[in-house]
Amino acid sequence: xxxDLLGNQLTPVEVRLLAVYDELKALCSEDDLxxxxxxxxRSALAVMHNIxxxxxxxxxxxxxxxx
Amino acid sequence: xxxESPYWNPKTETLSxxxxxxxxxxxxxxxxxWAATRSPWYRKRFVEAGIxxxxxxxxxxxxxxxxxxxxxxxxxxxxxxxxxxxxxxPPDGAVRVHTTSGTTGRGxxxxxxxxxxxxxxxxxxxYAIWGCGxxxxxxxxxxxxxxxFIGFWGLHYAMEKVGVLNVxxxxxxxxxxxxxxxxxxxxxxxxxxxxxxRLAQEAARLGVDLRNxxxxxxxxxxxxxxxIPQTKALIEDEWGAKAFDTAGMxxxxxxxxxxxxxxxxxxxxxxxxxxxxxxxxxTLEPVPYGERGExxxxxxxxxxxxxxxxxxxxxxxxxxxxxxxxxxxxxxxEGGILGRVDDMKLVRGTNVYPRxxxxxxxxxPEVEEFQTVITHEGIRxxxxxxxxxxxxxxxxxxxxxxSDLHGRLAHAFEGLNFRVKRAEAGELxxxxxxxxxxxxxxxxxxxxxxx
Numbered sequence: 076x077x078x079d080l081l082g083n084q085l086t087p088v089e090v091r092l093l094a095v096y097d098e099l100k101a102l103c104s105e106d107d108l109x110x111x112x113x114x115x116x117r118s119a120l121a122v123m124h125n126i127x128x129x130x131x132x133x134x135x136x137x138x139x140x141x142x
Numbered sequence: 143x144x145x146e147s148p149y150w151n152p153k154t155e156t157l158s159x160x161x162x163x164x165x166x167x168x169x170x171x172x173x174x175x176w177a178a179t180r181s182p183w184y185r186k187r188f189v190e191a192g193i194x195x196x197x198x199x200x201x202x203x204x205x206x207x208x209x210x211x212x213x214x215x216x217x218x219x220x221x222x223x224x225x226x227x228x229x230x231x232p233p234d235g236a237v238r239v240h241t242t243s244g245t246t247g248r249g250x251x252x253x254x255x256x257x258x259x260x261x262x263x264x265x266x267x268x269y270a271i272w273g274c275g276x277x278x279x280x281x282x283x284x285x286x287x288x289x290x291f292i293g294f295w296g297l298h299y300a301m302e303k304v305g306v307l308n309v310x311x312x313x314x315x316x317x318x319x320x321x322x323x324x325x326x327x328x329x330x331x332x333x334x335x336x337x338x339x340r341l342a343q344e345a346a347r348l349g350v351d352l353r354n355x356x357x358x359x360x361x362x363x364x365x366x367x368x369x370i371p372q373t374k375a376l377i378e379d380e381w382g383a384k385a386f387d388t389a390g391m392x393x394x395x396x397x398x399x400x401x402x403x404x405x406x407x408x409x410x411x412x413x414x415x416x417x418x419x420x421x422x423x424x425t426l427e428p429v430p431y432g433e434r435g436e437x438x439x440x441x442x443x444x445x446x447x448x449x450x451x452x453x454x455x456x457x458x459x460x461x462x463x464x465x466x467x468x469x470x471x472x473x474x475x476e477g478g479i480l481g482r483v484d485d486m487k488l489v490r491g492t493n494v495y496p497r498x499x500x501x502x503x504x505x506x507p508e509v510e511e512f513q514t515v516i517t518h519e520g521i522r523x524x525x526x527x528x529x530x531x532x533x534x535x536x537x538x539x540x541x542x543x544x545s546d547l548h549g550r551l552a553h554a555f556e557g558l559n560f561r562v563k564r565a566e567a568g569e570l571x572x573x574x575x576x577x578x579x580x581x582x583x584x585x586x587x588x589x590x591x592x593x
Contacts, residue, residue: 080168081161121257125265129151131414134169136176136445138231142258 080131093132096123103140117142148403148468150272154414155470159463162471163201166417169442171198174207177448180230183218184448204417209426209438209451215251215393229254231446240292242392253292253392254446260299262415262443263396267300267388269412270400273468274359274386276330278305283328285319285337287574288312294332296396297361306330316344316574323357324350330359335367335377335385336577342380343510343532353382360385363397364576366497369409369478372504389479393452394441399475406466408474416441418473419451420460423483432476434459436483457481487516487582489523492558496580499527502550508535508543511570518584526561527551530570540564 077085085093099120102108108116120142127133149155157165174195177184187208188195197203210228218226225233233239237257241250255263276282282301286294288310301308309326311319320341323331333341338360345352360383362368368387377385387409390397398416399409411418420435421428429435437456441449457480463471480497487494496514503512511530516523527547531537544562551560571578 081157081165117257121261124258125261128262129265129414130153131165134172134442136230136256137258138235138256138445141235142256 080134085132089130089132092123092126092130096120096127096133099123100137100140103142148273149470150269151414155269155472157414157471159471162413165414167198167200170201170204170417170440171195173440173442173448174198174450176230176445177450181228181448183214183227184450201417204419204440204451205428207451209453210449211453212251212393212455216249219249219252225252225254228448229446230448231256236446239290240295240392240395241290251392253395253444255395255444256446259395259444259446263296264299264303266390266396266398266412266415266443267297268303270386270388270397271297271300271304271306271330271361273400273402273410273470274361274384275403276301276304276306276359276361280329280359281307281309281326282330282332283309283311283319283323283326285311285314285331285333285341285574291575292392292395293364293575296390297332297363301330316340317348320345320348320350324355327356329356330361331357331381331383332361332363334364334573334575334577335362335370335373336365336573337575338362338377338385339373339380340572340574342377347533352380355382357381357383359383361388362386363388363390366479366481367500367577369401369407370497370501370504371407372501376504376507387478389456391454393447393449393454394439395444398439398441399478401478402466402468402470404466404468406468406474408461408465408476409478410463410466410468410470410472410474411460413472415443418458418460420458431461432459434480437479455483457483485580487525487580489516489525489558492556494525494555494558498554499551500579502554503527503529503547505550506543506547508532508539511565511572512579513565513570514580516580516582516584523584524561525558526563528563528565528570530565530567533567537564 102116178188178195191208193206218228236254238255238260240253284294284298362385367373374385386401388397388400399411401409417440419438421438423436434457437454437458439452458475461474461476463473465474485496499514503509508531509529510532513528515526547562
C-alpha cells in the first residue's frame with residue numbers, strides 16, 4: 076500500500092510507521108514466543124494502532140490477534 | 143520537539159469537510175462490515191433491513207442503517223446475560239469491562255474492551271487535553287473514584303500518554319483531595335463541574351487560596367454544566383483557572399467532544415473517529431445547523447462493541463467549525479451538551495429545563511447548593527427551589543435574595559411561581575459524579591438522570 080485512506084501518497088515516515096505496525100502484526104501470529112514477548116507485542120501493537128488509525132493509514136480491528 | 147503543534151493530530155483536525163467526510167465514509171463501511179460479520183445483534187439487523195454493508199458508499203447511506211437504543215442494548219443483555227449479543231468477542235478476548243453509572247435504576251450497561259479499544263479510549267482524551275493546552279510539564283490531579291464506572295479512566299491514561307505527572311485521586315475525602323492538590327502542586331484538575339465547585343467550597347473551608355494557587359486548567363466532564371456559562375464562570379472564578387468542557391459516554395467508552403483553548407462557547411466533535419448526527423427525536427429526520435436535536439452517534443473506536451447510529455438522548459445544537467478560530471475543521475456543539483431530550487419537566491403547562499434553572503441560580507454567588515423539587519398538591523403542581531447558602535453569608539439578607547431568585551425564575555419560566563425556600567447548611571445532597579438536583583415527586587413521574 077502506498078496511499079492512505081484518503082488517497083494521499085504516504086510520506087517516508089508514514090511508510091516506516093506502517094512497516095512497524097505490519098511487523099508487530101506478524102509477530103502476533105508467532106505462537107512459540109515466551110509470555111513476556113507475546114504480551115508486550117500485543118500491548119505495543121495496540122498503541123501502534125492509534126498511530127496508523129489516527130493518521131488514516133489503516134483502519135481495522137485486531138481482536139483476532141488478541142489485541 | 144513535542145509541544146509545538148496546537149493540535150494533537152494535525153493531519154485530521156485540519157482536514158477540509160470534503161476530505162473529512164471521505165475518511166468517515168471509508169471507516170463507516172469497514173465498521174459496518176465488521177459489525178455485520180462479527181456481532182450477532184448487528185448481523186440480524188443488517189439482514190432485516192436488507193442492507194449489504196459493502197454498499198455503504200456515502201454519508202447518505204448512513205441513514206439507511208437502523209438505530210440502536212439503550213433499550214435494545216439492555217434487552218440483549220437481559221436475553222443473553224451478562225453482555226448480550228452486541229459484542230463481537232467473548233469476554234475472554236477482552237481486557238476490561240466497565241459499566242454505566244446506573245443512575246436510571248434500569249441496571250447498568252456492560253461494555254467490554256480489548257487492548258486496542260482501551261488505548262483508543264485514552265487517545266480520544268488526548269485530543270481534548272492537548273487541545274486545551276495541557277503539556278508534559280503539567281501535573282494533573284484526577285478527582286475521581288476509579289471504580290467500575292468508566293468516568294475519567296480514559297483521561298488518566300491520556301495524561302500518562304502525553305507525559306503529564308498524574309496524581310490519581312481515588313478513594314479520598316474531599317478534604318484529602320484538596321490537600322493533595324496543594325501538596326503535589328497540581329496545575330490541572332479533572333472533575334465533574336459539580337465536584338469542582340465542591341472542591342472549591344472545601345478549599346475555602348480549609349483556608350486554601352485556590353485563586354492564587356498553581357492550578358491553571360480544569361478538565362470538566364460528566365454533566366452539561368461544564369458549558370453553562372454562569373456555572374463555568376463561577377468555577378473559573380473560584381479556582382482562578384480556565385475551565386474546559388468535555389463530554390463522553392460509557393457506550394462509546396470515552397469522550398466525543400472537547401473544548402479547545404479558544405473557549406468558543408462550544409465543544410468540537412472528534413469527527414475523524416465518529417460521525418455525529420443531530421436528529422429530530424420524534425421523526426429522526428436531520429435538523430440543520432443551529433437547531434436543537436438529539437445526538438445520534440456512530441463510533442469507529444471500539445471493535446468489541448461496534449456503535450452504529452446509537453441514540454444518545456443528549457440534546458445538542460450543532461454549528462460549523464468556522465464558529466471557532468482555532469483552525470480545527472471539526473464542527474462544534476454550541477453550549478456543549480444542552481441536556482437530555484427527556485429531562486424537561488412540564489409544570490402547570492410550562493416547560494422547565496434543569497439547565498435553565500442552574501444558569502439562573504449560578505448567577506447568585508451566595509448560593510452554595512440547590513435542589514428543585516416538583517410535587518402535586520391538591521389539584522395542581524408545585525415547584526420549589528431549595529437553596530443552601532454559603533456559611534459566611536449573612537442570612538439577614540435572605541428575604542432580598544429569595545425575592546430576586548423568585549423574580550428571575552418567574553421571568554424565565556413564563557411567570558411560573560417557584561417557591562424559594564432556604565435549606566439548612568449541609569442539608570442538600572452533595573455529588574462527586576453526576577449531580578441530580580431535580581426531584582420529581584409527582585405520582586407516575588419517572589426520574590431521569592443523566593447517563
